[in-house]
Amino acid sequence: MSWYQIIGHDKIKKILQNSIINNRISHAYCFIGIEGIGKDALAIQFAKVCNCEKPIIDDGFIDSCDKCHNCISIDNLAHPNLELIFSLPTGKSSDTKGDSAYDKLSSEQIEIIKDEIENKAKNHYLPLKIPNATQIKISSIRDVKQKLSLSSFNDKRRFVIVLKADEMNIEAENAFLKTLEEPQENITIILISSKPDSLLQTIISRCQQINFSPLDENKIVRKLILDNNSNEIDAKIAARFAQGSYLKALDFLDEENRVLRNEIVNLLRISLKKVKYREELVKNLKNFLKDKDKNQINKIMQMLIFWLNDVNIIKITGNSELIINSDDIQTIQKFFKGFGNKDIPKAINEIENYITMIYRNVNINLILISLFIKLRRIFID
Numbered sequence: 026m027s028w029y030q031i032i033g034h035d036k037i038k039k040i041l042q043n044s045i046i047n048n049r050i051s052h053a054y055c056f057i058g059i060e061g062i063g064k065d066a067l068a069i070q071f072a073k074v075c076n077c078e079k080p081i082i083d084d085g086f087i088d089s090c091d092k093c094h095n096c097i098s099i100d101n102l103a104h105p106n107l108e109l110i111f112s113l114p115t116g117k118s119s120d121t122k123g124d125s126a127y128d129k130l131s132s133e134q135i136e137i138i139k140d141e142i143e144n145k146a147k148n149h150y151l152p153l154k155i156p157n158a159t160q161i162k163i164s165s166i167r168d169v170k171q172k173l174s175l176s177s178f179n180d181k182r183r184f185v186i187v188l189k190a191d192e193m194n195i196e197a198e199n200a201f202l203k204t205l206e207e208p209q210e211n212i213t214i215i216l217i218s219s220k221p222d223s224l225l226q227t228i229i230s231r232c233q234q235i236n237f238s239p240l241d242e243n244k245i246v247r248k249l250i251l252d253n254n255s256n257e258i259d260a261k262i263a264a265r266f267a268q269g270s271y272l273k274a275l276d277f278l279d280e281e282n283r284v285l286r287n288e289i290v291n292l293l294r295i296s297l298k299k300v301k302y303r304e305e306l307v308k309n310l311k312n313f314l315k316d317k318d319k320n321q322i323n324k325i326m327q328m329l330i331f332w333l334n335d336v337n338i339i340k341i342t343g344n345s346e347l348i349i350n351s352d353d354i355q356t357i358q359k360f361f362k363g364f365g366n367k368d369i370p371k372a373i374n375e376i377e378n379y380i381t382m383i384y385r386n387v388n389i390n391l392i393l394i395s396l397f398i399k400l401r402r403i404f405i406d
């Protein structure tokens with residue numbers, strides 16, 4: 026990866042580049058922002074540029090060559106000047122002083138961790154998905170401190186990147202605080218977090234804080250198309266759902282979105298039938314809910330909102346190029362002809378109200394029946 030492959034965050038890239046060029050790199054940073062927007066990727070790139078043997082320098086700009094040994098091994102997350110700290114599962118017994126973070130883990134757990142790091146090496150945006158890894162333990166901090174106390178691999182800068190730093194337990198945080206209080210030459214620590222409120226304020230105040238904004242929707246679309254060969258319609262729908270998170274968009278792309286969207290639009294169609302709608306709605310709803318969890322239902326209801334919003338766009342602008350579900354234009358036009366004179370924003374508002382209920386401890390089947398009956402009243406009565 027080069028700066029160019031990381032989408033958005035142009036100002037932050039500039040700040041980091043300037044710090045390298047002017048030799049004013051901080052000893053500690055805190056990268057803050059929502060999940061899946063490239064904070065890890067940018068931290069790794071920063072470490073790589075600082076370690077590159079032949080960086081590309083041009084008028085206030087510096088980038089990694091991506092060809093030298095250091096670049097390649099940092100990209101592979103396997104360079105001695107790059108230490109990653111992250112949550113690990115609890116071992117068979119609790120850690121005692123002197124144990125390494127990995128001592129109590131089973132060989133299966135260690136294999137999973139290796140695989141996850143390999144995945145992250147291929148795509149720096151990806152999170153590490155290690156089962157039951159909920160805490161960054163003091164032993165992980167100790168391991169890294171131990172390594173940092175040894176002499177450097179070369180004269181370049183060493184980086185410690187703490188992924189999801191808010192997962193440090195209190196002992197780990199206190200141990201870490203000591204490290205921050207005694208900055209070492211040629212070592213930079215980057216804490217990464219989407220939940221800075223869960224970090225000790227004394228830790229954050231010792232770091233240069235860098236705030237990441239959610240990504241621009243169009244930039245997410247372009248990256249999805251470029252990196253995943255996604256078609257434009259799927260990419261646009263995924264990006265709209267992702268609310269600024271590239272990872273969320275990527276996750277969304279994996280599912281059979283169109284099939285799901287058609288299912289929910291079909292339920293709306295059934296609920297607006299002139300006769301015997303109730304029986305058919307109950308039967309189809311049961312099938313629809315069969316293999317879906319609350320998160321999926323939430324997503325699908327959002328899809329229905331976007332779909333109805335497209336009907337409203339046709340109503341207001343008459344311009345079908347502005348809609349998201351452009352593959353479904355015929356059904357949208359048909360719906361507009363039948364129900365375009367009704368209060369579509371009210372229907373959207375109603376769906377939003379019901380979405381908030383999904384996560385309460387309630388019967389989803391009943392909730393959705395009630396929702397569709399409400400929608401029927403808006404569109405028919």
Ligand SMILES: [Zn+2]
Pocket residue numbers: 076077078079080089090091092093094095096097
């Ligand atoms: Zn290089």
